[in-house]
Amino acid sequence: MKNELISIVMPVKDAALFLQECVDSILSQSEENWELIAVNDHSSDSSFQLLNNYASIDSRVTAVNNKGDGIIDSLQTAYALSKGAYIHRMDADDIMPVQKLTHLKSILQEKGKGWIATGKVNYFAEGGVSDGYQLYANWLNDLCERRTHWVEIYKECVIPSPCWLIHREDFENCGGFSPNRYPEDYDLVFRFYEQQLKVASSNEVLHHWRDHSERTSRNHIHYQHNTFFELKLDYFFKLERDNKRPLVVWGAGSKGKLMAKLLNQRGLDYTWVSNNPKKHGKEIYEQIMQSFEDILTTDNPQVIITVALKNAKNEIIEFLELNGLMPYKDYWFFQ
Numbered sequence: 001m002k003n004e005l006i007s008i009v010m011p012v013k014d015a016a017l018f019l020q021e022c023v024d025s026i027l028s029q030s031e032e033n034w035e036l037i038a039v040n041d042h043s044s045d046s047s048f049q050l051l052n053n054y055a056s057i058d059s060r061v062t063a064v065n066n067k068g069d070g071i072i073d074s075l076q077t078a079y080a081l082s083k084g085a086y087i088h089r090m091d092a093d094d095i096m097p098v099q100k101l102t103h104l105k106s107i108l109q110e111k112g113k114g115w116i117a118t119g120k121v122n123y124f125a126e127g128g129v130s131d132g133y134q135l136y137a138n139w140l141n142d143l144c145e146r147r148t149h150w151v152e153i154y155k156e157c158v159i160p161s162p163c164w165l166i167h168r169e170d171f172e173n174c175g176g177f178s179p180n181r182y183p184e185d186y187d188l189v190f191r192f193y194e195q196q197l198k199v200a201s202s203n204e205v206l207h208h209w210r211d212h213s214e215r216t217s218r219n220h221i222h223y224q225h226n227t228f229f230e231l232k233l234d235y236f237f238k239l240e241r242d243n244k245r246p247l248v249v250w251g252a253g254s255k256g257k258l259m260a261k262l263l264n265q266r267g268l269d270y271t272w273v274s275n276n277p278k279k280h281g282k283e284i285y286e287q288i289m290q291s292f293e294d295i296l297t298t299d300n301p302q303v304i305i306t307v308a309l310k311n312a313k314n315e316i317i318e319f320l321e322l323n324g325l326m327p328y329k330d331y332w333f334f335q
Helices: 016-027 047-057 071-081 100-111 131-146 168-173 184-194 225-239 254-265 292-297 310-322
Strands: 006-012 034-040 061-065 086-089 115-124 164-167 198-210 247-250 271-274 302-305 331-333
Touching: 006 047, 006 071, 016 034, 016 047, 034 047, 034 071, 047 061, 061 071, 071 184, 086 100, 086 168, 100 115, 100 164, 100 198, 115 131, 131 198, 164 168, 184 225, 225 254, 247 254, 247 292, 254 271, 271 292, 292 310, 302 310
Parallel strands: 006 034, 006 086, 034 061, 115 198, 247 271, 247 302, 302 331
Antiparallel strands: 086 164, 115 164
């Protein structure tokens, strides 16, 4: 059992600048029983040549061209060729710490099936990491320490796409890479959650995540903010929403307005509340903005909170819980 194979699936598109450092970090892993299936997604640089060079010197590396187009097709192509008992995704511009696969594999061997293994991440960039990415990394690492991944899943993607390991059977039970929906990493994590898999975290940094201006998540339409909100809302209505309970949206900032637009497009009923008394009684997107205190007159509500400021969030939590509303049962933060 300890010698079971890890399949690493890796989409590659115009990554020649970083690819050697990435693949070298895989070749240097303390865990040696792995296979890398790298799929070239129509690169215009020397990525495919570099991959073929590695494949010619190490039989564990397989380099193929994408049969379709885009990250999801690349992942599907790679997975169809994989043979491992464990599945792992890697990104072509990132770096693995030498103990990454060893740590993740040992977690799953201890826990067994029904679990996902993950660990802490470290963002790095040539010109320094932006505040937003650093805050995201800090939040992910805090989840690992507190073991609270699932309770915060509607905030952001709680498991980084290149820092998980899962049993093949569990992966397939979740639908694998089959759904053609972006953002594909967040969608997959929601399906892990839906299947009630448990998360086991290492307190070690197990992935070095490179930030750069050409990174797909920065530039592609599939990773714009509204696609994340649409995904969250779909899973909320699938997994949490009780149609017998009134729905309340708290927050009238940009995210609250986006939420209101999405609910309006779906023809759904909701009450919209805000902390800002200047907005109370005003019509916005055909909704009359109400005071947050009106929640107390709503019978058994489900509350979606789009407020992001930390101090305001703490005040909201205090208000709701003092009035008997509980997190992840009565209210959820969307960020």
